[in-house]
Amino acid sequence: MTKTVPAPKAGILDIAPYIGGKSKIEGVAEPIKLSSNENALGCSAKAIEAYEAAKVKLFRYPDGHAAPLRAAVSAYHDLEPERLVFGNGSDEVFALLNQVYLEAGDNIVTGEHGFLAYRISALACQAEVRLAEEPDQRVSIEKLLELVDAKTKIVYISNPANPTGTWNTPEEIAYLRARLDPSILLAIDEAYAEFVDEPTWETAFGMARGSDNMIVTRTFSKIHGLAGLRIGFGYCPLPVIEAIDRIRLPFNANLPAQFAAVAALQDSVHIEASRQQILNWHPRLRQAIAGLGFEVRKSIGNFVLIYFKDGEEAARANEFLMTQGIIIRHVANYGLPQCLRITIGKDEENQAVLEALAKFAATRA
Ligand SMILES: Cc1ncc(COP(=O)(O)O)c(C=O)c1O
The missing domain is CATH 3.40.640.10 (Type I PLP-dependent aspartate aminotransferase-like (Major domain))
Incomplete structure (x- = not known):
């Protein structure tokens, strides 16, 4: 007798599993995690x-x-x-x-x-x-x-x-x-x-x-x-x-x-502080990132999106940031392989991102 196994209904196994933002870098005890649009200031x-x-x-x-x-x-x-x-x-x-x-x-x-x-x-x-x-x-x-x-x-x-x-x-x-x-x-x-x-x-x-x-x-x-x-x-x-x-x-x-x-x-104090953290950093980050020669457009939300030359460069930048202990999100599965999304973080985290991006910019052809 042939053995059959329980089969999911049609289509289930064709669904690409959701992949959340990474939270670990091997060998880095406390990476800077800016990959899931969480609140930079934590909760109230x-x-x-x-x-x-x-x-x-x-x-x-x-x-x-x-x-x-x-x-x-x-x-x-x-x-x-x-x-x-x-x-x-x-x-x-x-x-x-x-x-x-x-x-x-x-x-x-x-x-x-x-x-x-x-x-x-x-x-x-x-x-x-x-x-x-x-x-x-x-x-x-x-x-x-x-x-x-x-x-x-x-x-x-x-x-x-x-x-x-x-x-x-x-x-x-x-x-x-x-x-x-x-x-x-x-x-x-x-x-x-x-x-x-x-x-x-x-x-x-x-x-x-x-x-x-x-x-x-x-x-x-x-x-x-x-x-x-x-x-x-x-x-x-x-x-x-x-x-x-x-x-x-x-x-x-x-x-x-x-x-x-x-x-x-x-x-309301925490809500307002969280909002101000984003509103203060949005223009600063965009300006600084553009100043490094990357394309970044006006956007709203607690994140910025950087457009690289192509998917290969975005992947390299993503890897490079990981070597600097920073986790951001390569959004290829959103149909944007040339883009990296960075959640706006705490002051020192945003500074670290800018320093890492400046180092990466220096490696660009
Ligand atoms: C556009 C959008 N909607 C909804 C959510 C998810 O919200 P929740 O955590 O309430 O499921 C996210 C989370 O990243 C999101 O980006």
Whole structure:
């Protein structure tokens, strides 16, 4: 008798596994890690206190409705509490949306350099992922619309976008929404919203409020520095919440994460310090990097993207920075082999990056 082994359903093994930012360099005890857009200043001391306080409750299940956190987010962002869904990071909110809305043969549409999390869970639903060209590495509304058809269920945009740091204006988002059939969801991922100081960018919360097909997601992983706890949320139309709640695991937002997230929202001093660290360093880093002869464009978010001559030079620069104890992100798997993304870090980390890049610049032909 021939032996068979359990086989994953069609398509699963064709999905390229997500590769996170590196965190180790062999032989370097404490590398400078600027590869995952984490918060340079860590998280709030108040969030740590709340996390500590949660430890005596670890034997309890978390609040499946995340009531205190729901109330805190609702008050902080002025959002109707019943329209919020919490997830194990905003990644889980994308996965839940995909599970609820995608059947085999459906499709999602997103930018060619868009965040990978939307794609992986869509492929797991046996849906097609359609990647719209991004001229100048910026999401083009027209290019997205060209790919939308009767099988499109969700259009995803990260705004600001990772890793390009480009963004779409509220007028563009409104234009897109107006041209999408109301049966198609428009999901706007605002993971980096709090780091923005750009008059032509605006949160989509207001637009989503009056909409039956728009979703806005946020995360506690970036400005609040709680990436390790995994907590994010989506602001959705009520029918979307009702559908998600049918399949959401009852305790998907863990207990210490809920505690710490409430405290993080209350620490306006830490939020502002984190924001200022990025806003102060963005122009300084871009100017200094350009001064070394590298191409770096205006971008928003807690990172900068350097464009090298080609993929080979970007790979060499990446290796060189590792020899200097610095880990950054080569974003070849985002369709940008010629680019390295550097998370803006602490003052001394940013200085170290600039010194290392200056040394690399000296080796250039
Ligand atoms: C555009 C974008 N969206 C979402 C996330 C992930 O957020 P979370 O940690 O809440 O899953 C990231 C993280 O890097 C991101 O870059």
